[in-house]
Amino acid sequence: MSTLSTSSLRPLYKASQVRELDQRTIAGGIESFALMQRAASSAWHSFRSRWPQARSVTVLCGGGNNGGDGHVLAALAMQSGLKVQRLSLKPRDALSGDVARAAELATAAGVGFEEWHPHTTLAGEVIVDALLGTGLSGEVEGSIKQAIKAMNTASQPVLALDIPSGISADTGAMLGTAVEATCTVTFIGDKIGLHTGDAPAYTGDIDFRPLGVKAQAFFDIPPTAWRLDDALLGEAFTPRSRTSHKGSLGHVLVMGGAPGFGGAALLASQAAARLGAGKVTLATAHEHITASLVRCPEVMVRAVRGGADAADLPASADVVVIGPGLGQESWGQAMLQSALKASSPLVVDADALNLLASRWPDLRRDNWILTPHPGEAARLLGCSVSDVQADRPEAARALQRARGGIVILKGAGSLIAGPSGLVVCPYGNPGMASGGMGDILSGMLGALVGQFNSLEQSAWLGVMAHALAGDEAAKAAGERGLLASDLASYARVLINP
Known part of the structure; x- marks a missing residue:
């Protein structure tokens, strides 16, 4: 690659x-x-x-x-x-x-x-x-x-x-x-x-x-700033080595799915599998195990009842996706605490971002990707959503300066702030304004971080593949009724040019 x-x-x-x-x-x-x-x-x-x-x-x-x-x-x-x-x-x-x-x-x-x-x-x-x-x-x-x-x-x-x-x-x-x-x-x-x-x-x-x-x-x-171009997909996704094996293509651990909130974590883990991760493990509440096995038996699923069950899981993974369906109660807090102790790269989404804002307000690290929508960005920055939307480029840059790593400010014209500066994604459509889209993006990002050496490159490719998959899905059957779970199959085609 x-x-x-x-x-x-x-x-x-x-x-x-x-x-x-x-x-x-x-x-x-x-x-x-x-x-x-x-x-x-x-x-x-x-x-x-x-x-x-x-x-x-x-x-x-x-x-x-x-x-x-x-x-x-x-x-x-x-x-x-x-x-x-x-x-x-x-x-x-x-x-x-x-x-x-x-x-x-x-x-x-x-x-x-x-x-x-x-x-x-x-x-x-x-x-x-x-x-x-x-x-x-x-x-x-x-x-x-x-x-x-x-x-x-x-x-x-x-x-x-x-x-x-x-x-x-x-x-x-x-x-x-x-x-x-x-x-x-x-x-x-x-x-x-x-x-x-x-x-x-x-x-x-x-x-x-x-x-x-x-x-x-x-x-x-x-x-x-710079504008992403879909030609990058062809540049990045070159043919795999004939000697590739699952251990060389990244082990993604998805941590999420608090009791009663299993769907988001299932979406993220399946998206990671579809984007080419060598191995995917889902750490989720016990009650979601059967649903995960039925939905995608290729994902290895682990039951987590509390902090002790989660403590050692991140150490075995190449990248940790934390946040989909996490919740902000003690279960979610224990999961995030476990993820933050790991040295592995993190993809941080959803309630993990809200917990960062409330419980880890000053935490900064270079090896994570934060993926806030405007509401989550506002909580992390301590301002209003209208402040974020009034100057999205500056909000993305300010968040990256404060928290380090890579920041993806989602929304129309998603922005990626990282060491190379600010990058804008011109793709995507209103059909993607539906539940679960962010969870799919998180899973895709986890898979790409596991395959590429660069967090920033993974963020560019993940945001672009996600948006273009949404565009392809809308082209095939229209914007209304577009589901997050529709994206993975289209994205798979895009990363095999």
Whole structure:
């Protein structure tokens, strides 16, 4: 199995970094207006490839450079024979610099200029959002808010330029309201805020256009994060050695399933088996033994009645998955205490995270993967869920700084914080919002940690295989009714490319 690095991943940037890249490009000899024209031309190409039959377009332009891109796109549409409705949120005499120049270009091309007002009918077959771009810092308000509402209540598809207006380019948070785009064409550097938080519900398809700017050539502007790519699966899962045996492929111990809560641990242990672990042992409450044997007889199951039964189990495993169905009572506490005494790598999920927050608030170690959803992350950080969701990238980084190891902040656009920095998973779908999905992920992670030398690499591959398996399952039979137990068979196919 090969070693992976961020070098093959798409870099993601903050808005300030992209502005700096923009300025460096201009300083390098490309006129700022020429760069605006290049952006508009790329956006027009994106428009035409997606809606080749469209005969009319409505372009809503703000007062900044994003609006300038919109004016130039309106000119290109007019020159291509489309009927163009151009609506400006600012009066013509309030425009300045490149934006005024772009507006004049559109007027010279024969495009009409209307000031937008709340009862304006959006007449085009497609609407272009060129209102705000990446400069937004506070909540959307006033006429911009009304214009966004008008776009969202219209029935036409929407192309957003650079980022849907109302979405933070740095955090993915929706700032009051945001444009629900069908497609977003983004320029120069891809933005982290397009891929996590609220953003996936607003961006539609993302079309990245670098405009000839090689962002990674500027070594003093390091990416703020990286975007996972499914091509990594083919790189990582090379054919096994002909002399492989179960002892060389990792022994995973799943600890969980308190009395009455057996399902989560059963899901995790079977997922570990399906993801290629050499051996899987499940340590669970006595009453779940029969269910485990019936469900997956390949999993070795051990009855745990209390702390004494759990004490020696972690020492025999290469990796311990602790948390699924654990509970927070004395049984779960004893299991977690036993796991924490082991030197083996840990995958920590569910109630094990809640127990860490309440009983081990300062514990830190380098050889664990923590897998919180936003609620668990909030408890670990001592803040609110809304605080976590307002800046998911910073929440993931803060948790990794405080607790060490690898942190996976789950949710739309799951984030992985580790020694190589922050990585974003762009895969997954709303059908995965159902019980047991996190338990499946924990089992998958345990299996991969047992097969790879790197916790971070295992986290990248596990999160990606989990999300892509969800996408494959949804493609086969739809999002509604997707069960966690559906994922393992799809993931198995993905890791055997």
